[in-house]
Amino acid sequence: MSMKTKLWVGLGAVALMGADLSVSPTHDLSLGLGSMAYAASPAGEGGEGGSEGGGAMPTSFKLNSTDANAFQYDAKAQVGGYAELVYDSYKASHEGAVKLQKAVTAFLAKPTTENLAAARIAWVNARIPYLQTEAFRFYDGPIDIDAKGEEGPEGHINAWPLNEAFIDYVKGAAKSGIVNNPKIKITADSILENDQVDDEADVTTGWHAIEFLLWGQDFSATGPGNRPASDYAAGKGNNDRRRLYLKTVTDQLVENLAGLADAWAPGKDNYAKTFQALDQREALGRVFAGLASLAGHELMSERLQVALDSGDQEDEHSCFSDTTRNDFIYDIRGMRNVWYGDSQGKDRPGLDALLAAQDPALALKIAGLINKSEAYAAALPQPFDSVLVSAKDSPERKNAEALAASLKDLADGFADAGAKLGVLVVIPTE
């Protein structure tokens, strides 16, 4: 091996960018990628703008090599296993949301403190399978781009941070929000029309909107928000509008998750079919993009480091319910599911075995980093707020910093694994 192997991506009809292009600042692919070329986006001219979350993808993930024997492996089983995992995961998430919907219906029928508590528990339980689907984001899959090529439902499902005052009353502003604005008729359409229009934080839908409607603002350092069940007593003030709002956004969430399960359902003419028909390495590129972006950008940076540096509850992902610790734990679980292929008692072909055949040491390293990240996430305090207000050298903060470092190493590990498997791993930022 005296000569360095050269790799590049995306040679096609599009003009070759003959330059020394860095791909990810977090990572040096160290396989001669310095001389890698990158295809121009066909949408580079006269496009119609686009949605956040879309378009940060390379046109091709597949690395070409001067070594004719490179990347000779078969990943058909893994690509199929991934599609199956995604379907099973969205299906489980949809089932969780249906249970939440039932609990919300029961609560609205009889708005007691007990029924509110039951609805909150249903929300927490429904989040667990949903969080495990977050590893399927960041590659313009159905969650990010819908079948018509338009913005997918992610922004309506899990947008945050959220200007809660845009939805309902807050401390110091009893009349704020859509709930208290009789000029806006509360329908699924009107809520969607008002979602993130002037501002990305004017979120009206999704998990965190429901969370705010169930818990209310959190002013406690030790517990979650404490909205009274009486907010939902029928016939009083704007309660009927609030009742309708909660029902409407819960129904929307169920519908969105059903749509995602459908897009991945086997045996249909849908995204799962398209995905499995991709060149194997183009499919794997998407899988890795999801993993690396969730670990190295979304979790490490947006949800952890930013919160640690600001010390502000606004930067806590699930701030009303104080379930942010779960967000970390089950997002990492989602990455584990993809890596090994198993979840919900099913054993599907995973990436671990595929990489182990090429580079057992790297496969072992990634396994170790998943374990480590899970351990640090498990050691996060409950509620997560207490890290944000903790002193610089406190054990809580050190643990959270260790989680950030571990997530970064994991993202780098995914990029290394991608390079071994002939796949470009890009971590897009926002």
Next chain:
Amino acid sequence: MRLRFLAAALVLWAAPLAAEDLPARLGGDTSRAILGPQAFTLNAANQSAARQREFFFGNRLFNTNWVIAPSSTTKFDGLGPTFNRVSCSSCHTRDGRGRSPAEAGGDMMSMLVRLSVPGIDAHGGPKPHPAYGDQLQDRAIPGVPAEGRAVIRWVDIKGAYPDGTAYVLRKPEFKFAKMAFGDLGADILFSPRVAPQMIGLGLLEAIPEAEIRAGADPDDKNGDGISGRVNEPWDFATSKPALGRFGWKANQPSLRQQNAAAFNGDMGLTTSLFPETGCNAVQKACRKAVNGGEPEVEDEFLRKLTLYTQTLAVPVRRNADDPGVKRGEILFGEAGCTACHRPTWTAGAHEAPEVAHQTFHPFTDLLLHDMGEGLADGRPDFLANGREWRTPPLWGLGMIPVVNGHDELLHDGRARGPEEAILWHGGEAEKARERFKALSKADREALVAFLRSL
């Protein structure tokens, strides 16, 4: 098959990219090859992990919706009392470019109007209007009146190329409505400005001052019909005039000051650099409003936001090898455009290691030029007179439609694409414009294709 592909690649590689060897990486080592709607949002490709963390916090600040004080988020409150928008990103959506209201007469979502009256202030800058200050804030917190609104209307101007091809330009006309403190008065000077894209600003900040000054030719000694003057706005950190680099009239000397001024003017937020909220004496409710701390934006936040604005990557060029684009590049030079839109600079030392000593290609000289009566705002701004504008950088031009879904150019968004922007050029740029107009249709399209490749 694979080998043949590679051979083709190597041939292309070896071929010169363009007449002047303009590389794909306009922003040097900061350049990013991720295209699409996120093309302006990325951190410099050569940024270290430690600084990336600060960049992301800066990104958080850039996207922060500042809220009214008092609030539970004490570090992020203090909006207003009067303001234009609640976050940086509301105007610079996806770190991109603002536009004029989509419907004539509509609210300004990503542009604002600067105000002044004849004369200068204590620092040699525009003299603020006694009631409205130096910027019309068209929004306010509850209980405080918004200052008023600027209403835009378009007037068509017809023209034709020498080859007979007709074109229509549109010129904005403004009137002011719902003015809370009475009419602006007959001697009002105003200047509408859209939010420019945020890419590559640190590189511009890192150009050695002497080199920018060396390009100035205020008396046109070289007789090329192009003067080029520096602006020297007040530097509030050093309390003396300094070379202007940023803003449509180069009226800001540094990104830190630009950011602090935008916090102050656009969002009503105080910083250590601008500790006063701009409520003039007549704005009584404004003066009484609760503030969000002194200052409202802490220094560490201003530092991280500044790091963010210094290290947003420049996207790589697209279609650089297209024959039309290559032809357009040559025509761009031949028409004389590069006399002001200077292609290449090399940065000097800078506090941001990502940009220091990089060679890059912004297509600006950062100087003020008389752009003629058609573009004149008639509002002096430090040394810039009412006909002068700073040469804007052209990098990222072709990505604006992808990032922001529009193609509006020039200070008030009047040009609908590069061609109209060229046709608006007057004054010192008149000769270059006439050369462009005299080109064949195919050549004009090639020149525009070159601009869109940037």
